[in-house]
Amino acid sequence: MFVVIEPPRRDGAEFLCLCVLIDMSGMAGTSCRREITMDAHEPDMPVSPEHLSSATEFVAALNRLRLWAGKPSLRRMRVLGGQTTTAHGAVDLLPPSTTSGILNGEGLPRLPRMEFVEGFVAACLRARGQATAEIEREVVRWRETWRRLAASTNLGAPAAGRKEAEDGVMAVGALGTGIGRNDLPGDLADFTGRGAELRWLFSGPSADDGARAATTVAVIDGMAGVGKTALVVHAAHRMVERYPDGQLFLRLHAHSAGAQPVGPEFALETLLRAWGVHGDQIPEELEARAALWRAQLANRRVLTVLDDVSNAAQVRPLLPGSAGCLTLVTSRRRLVDLDAASTLSLDVPPPGDAIALFARALGNDRAAHEFVAVGDVVRLCGYLPLAIRLAAARLQARRAWSVAYLAERLRNSGRRLDELAAGDRRLTAALALSYEQLAPAVQRVFRLLCMLAEDDIDARVLATTAHCDIAEAEQVLEALLDVHMLQQSSAGRYRVHELLRLYARLMVREAEAEAEAEAEAEACLRRG
Numbered sequence: 001m002f003v004v005i006e007p008p009r010r011d012g013a014e015f016l017c018l019c020v021l022i023d024m025s026g027m028a029g030t031s032c033r034r035e036i037t038m039d040a041h042e043p044d045m046p047v048s049p050e051h052l053s054s055a056t057e058f059v060a061a062l063n064r065l066r067l068w069a070g071k072p073s074l075r076r077m078r079v080l081g082g083q084t085t086t087a088h089g090a091v092d093l094l095p096p097s098t099t100s101g102i103l104n105g106e107g108l109p110r111l112p113r114m115e116f117v118e119g120f121v122a123a124c125l126r127a128r129g130q131a132t133a134e135i136e137r138e139v140v141r142w143r144e145t146w147r148r149l150a151a152s153t154n155l156g157a158p159a160a161g162r163k164e165a166e167d168g169v170m171a172v173g174a175l176g177t178g179i180g181r182n183d184l185p186g187d188l189a190d191f192t193g194r195g196a197e198l199r200w201l202f203s204g205p206s207a208d209d210g211a212r213a214a215t216t217v218a219v220i221d222g223m224a225g226v227g228k229t230a231l232v233v234h235a236a237h238r239m240v241e242r243y244p245d246g247q248l249f250l251r252l253h254a255h256s257a258g259a260q261p262v263g264p265e266f267a268l269e270t271l272l273r274a275w276g277v278h279g280d281q282i283p284e285e286l287e288a289r290a291a292l293w294r295a296q297l298a299n300r301r302v303l304t305v306l307d308d309v310s311n312a313a314q315v316r317p318l319l320p321g322s323a324g325c326l327t328l329v330t331s332r333r334r335l336v337d338l339d340a341a342s343t344l345s346l347d348v349p350p351p352g353d354a355i356a357l358f359a360r361a362l363g364n365d366r367a368a369h370e371f372v373a374v375g376d377v378v379r380l381c382g383y384l385p386l387a388i389r390l391a392a393a394r395l396q397a398r399r400a401w402s403v404a405y406l407a408e409r410l411r412n413s414g415r416r417l418d419e420l421a422a423g424d425r426r427l428t429a430a431l432a433l434s435y436e437q438l439a440p441a442v443q444r445v446f447r448l449l450c451m452l453a454e455d456d457i458d459a460r461v462l463a464t465t466a467h468c469d470i471a472e473a474e475q476v477l478e479a480l481l482d483v484h485m486l487q488q489s490s491a492g493r494y495r496v497h498e499l500l501r502l503y504a505r506l507m508v509r510e511a512e513a514e515a516e517a518e519a520e521a522e523a524c525l526r527r528g
């Protein structure tokens with residue numbers, strides 16, 4: 001193989017040869033000829049990053065940029081490149097050994113870190129005495145190219161593809177960074193419906209909501225199993241290109257069996273580590289951690305999903321300050337005190353989408369065969385996605401059952417919750433995690449109102465039943481509404497989701513059984 005440089009150049013040629021050889025190394029053993037024609041005229045700016053199509057070309061272009069800048073020494077590049085802030089203070093962006101390694105193509109086929117590239121481009125332009133505005137413009141061009149190349153290494157691909165993608169862009173250089181990291185769990189292959197909610201998430205600023213123009217935090221709240229996580233994960237996968245610097249996912253475990261909610265300190269540590277910051281660079285104090293996190297994300301376009309959050313205090317320190325970042329938060333509670341957040345309260349899907357969800361989970365053929373029974377099952381599940389999934393899974397596990405047979409079993413309201421279980425997933429377990437977080441007095445009121453015959457409840461009815469005044473009843477109803485144990489049918493009127501009502505009745509029976517057992521034990525003691 002031989003490489004022709006045409007016309008002969010005094011600069012950069014050897015490196016370009018090296019790059020081409022690397023590019024062609026997959027062709028070892030074959031004889032081939034490749035010609036590179038370089039511009040014989042020295043343009044104002046020697047490289048148009050927009051045209052670069054590989055990491056190799058990218059690094060070659062950095063070399064040419066330095067030559068154009070008068071080939072400043074590595075020591076001078078360090079001074080011109082400036083510094084970045086870490087937990088341990090300021091660090092040079094262009095340490096000579098790093099710069100020399102990158103320019104020699106040592107990190108290929110990986111891209112250099114974006115921070116390095118930004119510092120490098122700025123240093124070259126400073127060496128040529130360019131104005132600040134020009135430097136900024138040029139840095140933006142290189143940053144965009146970097147993102148395009150990083151994205152073209154398939155950063156959005158889940159699971160198996162992700163590792164290679166990370167390898168393709170992870171750091172060459174001294175400072176670790178997670179730029180390009182994708183932590184998202186896999187998207188649901190059979191994700192169904194939620195068109196309006198996805199549009200809301202994608203639309204950003206909307207005409208009737210001026211505040212959303214600057215919004216970088218969107219909160220999705222709703223009852224257990226309504227589909228909050230599924231929605232944000234699906235949306236996040238579709239937003240990968242908008243947030244090419246990274247997509248992070250963190251569960252905060254507000255409602256996980258056997259796990260405590262994650263405190264903001266630990267959450268920040270996890271995020272910073274995921275971002276490639278070494279443990280010994282992570283400060284102890286919450287404020288300092290939060291500041292470091294914001295500094296890491298400054299001027300970046302990163303999407304962070306914070307799943308299953310308990311309250312606003314848990315989230316606030318994790319929010320980036322940069323307007324280019326988006327944070328999607330899910331919670332069973334309305335986070336009314338999270339400023340600057342747009343909120344969407346997720347309801348169960350409309351019947352048509354709920355049926356489609358069930359049909360896809362079960363297999364469309366089987367569902368089409370018994371479409372009337374499918375409608376019954378979905379209605380008996382209260383259109384709740386989690387219940388629908390469990391019903392479909394139950395049918396998958398019992399091939400001999402027809403959909404109509406399952407519907408028949410679900411009609412027995414005393415047994416319905418038991419029917420909605422598959423493997424180790426139980427609907428009651430998901431509902432219990434919400435119920436158990438209520439204060440005992442609120443649990444009592446909730447049980448009481450679930451025993452009422454009316455579907456629609458107001459504070460007056462509850463006050464009569466619970467023997468309290470109307471203001472107190474209203475307060476409890478609003479508190480239950482805030483944690484999505486109740487829904488609001490119209491101002492001042494509330495209703496309970498059918499499956500939650502069944503769960504509360506189960507709790508009543510348990511409480512009665514416990515009281516009876518206690519009374520019996522006491523009677524035994526008195527007799528004895």
Ligand SMILES: Nc1ncnc2c1ncn2[C@@H]1O[C@H](COP(=O)(O)OP(=O)(O)O)[C@@H](O)[C@H]1O
Binds near residue numbers: 192194226228330
């Ligand atoms: N739009 C949807 N399409 C398909 N399945 C969904 C959808 N929404 C939710 N599910 C399923 O319903 C179940 C509960 O959803 P999840 O997102 O975990 O609820 P939440 O986070 O609100 O508790 C999951 O098994 C999920 O796969």
Ligand SMILES: [Mg+2]
Binds near residue numbers: 330
């Ligand atoms: Mg969830």
